[in-house]
Amino acid sequence: MSERGMSVRELADAVNDAVGRLTGRPAVTSERTVYRWLSGQNRWPQARQRLALEAVTGLSAVRLGFVPRGKQHDPVRLEEGSDVERRRFLGAAASTTAAVTISLTPNASARPSRVGTADVIRLRAGIERLVALDDERGGHGLEHVALAGAAEALGLQERAATQRVRQRLFALATDYTAQAAWSRIDAGQLDGVEARLERALTLAGLAQDSERSMQVWNLRAMLARQRRHHHEAVAAAEAGLATAVARRSPVHASLAHARTAVCLAHSGQARPALRHLARAEDKLTKADLQQPRSSWLVFYGPAELHSLTAIVHDVVGRPAEAEAASHHALAELGPAYRRNRAHTLARLALAQLHQGDIEQACTTSGEVFDVMAGTALPGRLRLLLGDFQRDLLARAPRPMAHEWTDRYRTQWSGS
Structure with a gap:
């Protein structure tokens, strides 16, 4: 739940959605049930709930920490219902697990009329795969896949089961659109990037998500700096620093200060740049880096701060300090x-x-x-x-x- 950023209510909704898909009948998993799983009071959920959990997470019930009753150690054994129902249920579970954990865009005919947390989890897994590819080889070449993910998230929000699901889909559309913009920035192909970022900022507003707003301002600062529009880059970085998430979260504040430092250094303002760099270091010492973070921010930590520090020092004419920071990174x-x-x-x-x-x-x-x-x-x-x-x-x-x-x-x- 921490890795996927899910609340107790959202996990209960996701399980109910998955059971509904698998059986065609609504389920009534409650928050109390989830708390019983978390506390260990219920160590082996009902069969349908187990399979739904496996479909939602892509992990077996045993991998999730549940313990089979008695001598039975098969986490997918159904304890009730006819053989026909059992085969149908298991077959549906397999296909749903594949959709949640592998496919970014499932067959349109298989989509449910009601869009819930399971769809949010599937789309979130897609953006996590794109981010992993970006880390490994660079963001270039991922634009079309990212735009397809944004389009699907926006299409699904019209059938969102709740307002919370709708906002999460807007947030995911922001993630995908920002990833498409980053793909072009990393490729050095800057035409059209500004329009992508304008769209992402609008979607972040619809999601009412200040973190996504900061994500977009961070990219706008990078775009302006790459275009050598240094004063615009400083303004964008400062806009990221002014977001609500940067005011309350040390790790977000650290990145915002570091980005501002880089932009100030390139604009010829060495002393303010070094001040912001010191603030970035101070904020990072106060951050709990073990807490789960959004996929776009996972990259940021001591290594990235050292890398940005190296840029600032080199640009302001301190190459020895830049070399030391690069080695630390x-x-x-x-x-x-x-x-x-x-x-x-x-x-x-x-x-x-x-x-x-x-x-x-x-x-x-x-x-x-x-x-x-x-x-x-x-x-x-x-x-x-x-x-x-x-x-x-x-x-x-x-x-x-x-x-x-x-x-x-x-x-x-x-x-």
């Missing part, structure tokens, strides 16, 4: 964040180059291609390597600069 980054590791290595190479350590900078930049081997380089990473090449040509002996260009031209242009 690389030490903290998990193996799933392959694209982020490559990006941090490129920033590290720039910091080394700006200190005059040309040979080491060339070696470090070469590691970017090793990390991303087998995957096309995102456009944003290509642009950063372009910055490295330009600075290398300006600072290094011509033979060394040309040797770097010749060595990596094929990988760079063909990645």
Whole structure:
């Protein structure tokens, strides 16, 4: 429940929806029943509830922590009903589990007339898969899938069972639309991104979700900075900092301060940038990073803050501090964040180059291609390597600069 951000009421609704799909009859799982599961008072739910839980979560009842009664250890054994009903129920359970855990867009003819929490969970799983792909190889190429997810969420909200489900679907449509915008930003294809972000901000308003609003302002700041509209980038970052979620959540506040610091540094305001960086560090020390977070924010923690710190220090002319921060970021980054590791290595190479350590900078930049081997380089990473090449040509002996260009031209242009 924590991983999926579900309340007791939402889990009860999801189980009832799943039982209704599987049997064609409404179910009456209550919040009290869920509390009995959580407390261990009921250690083995009724058969239909077990199968519904498995359909909703994609995990077996035993994996969920339930204990079979007596000597029976088959978590999907039905304890009641005829053999015909049992086979029909199990077959339906298998198909529903597949829809919830695998398919982003189920067959339209199989959709229920009433849209509930199970649909929210399925769509949330879809955005989590997109975020995982983005972490592994970059967001480029995911735009069309993300837009399809947004369209489905908006289509389903018209048949939402409750206002809460409707708002959650609007929030998911925001997530998918923001992911589509990020896909273009990461690819370095900035045309049309602003329209996507305007749409995402509208959807966040319909969802009445300040966290999604901050998500969009964070991307707008990144877009403006990439376009070198630095004052606009600062304004967008400050708008994210002013959201309700940034005021109440230390982890959100930390990211908002760090993003503001980066934008201020690029606008030539070094001292305010460093002040915001210090606030970002302070806020992160107060954050409970073990608490579940929205999929778009999972990336943020000590590693990302060190990466953003490296950018700020390098831009304001403190390359030694930038190099140290980059090393800290690389030490903290998990193996799933392959694209982020490559990006941090490129920033590290720039910091080394700006200190005059040309040979080491060339070696470090070469590691970017090793990390991303087998995957096309995102456009944003290509642009950063372009910055490295330009600075290398300006600072290094011509033979060394040309040797770097010749060595990596094929990988760079063909990645």
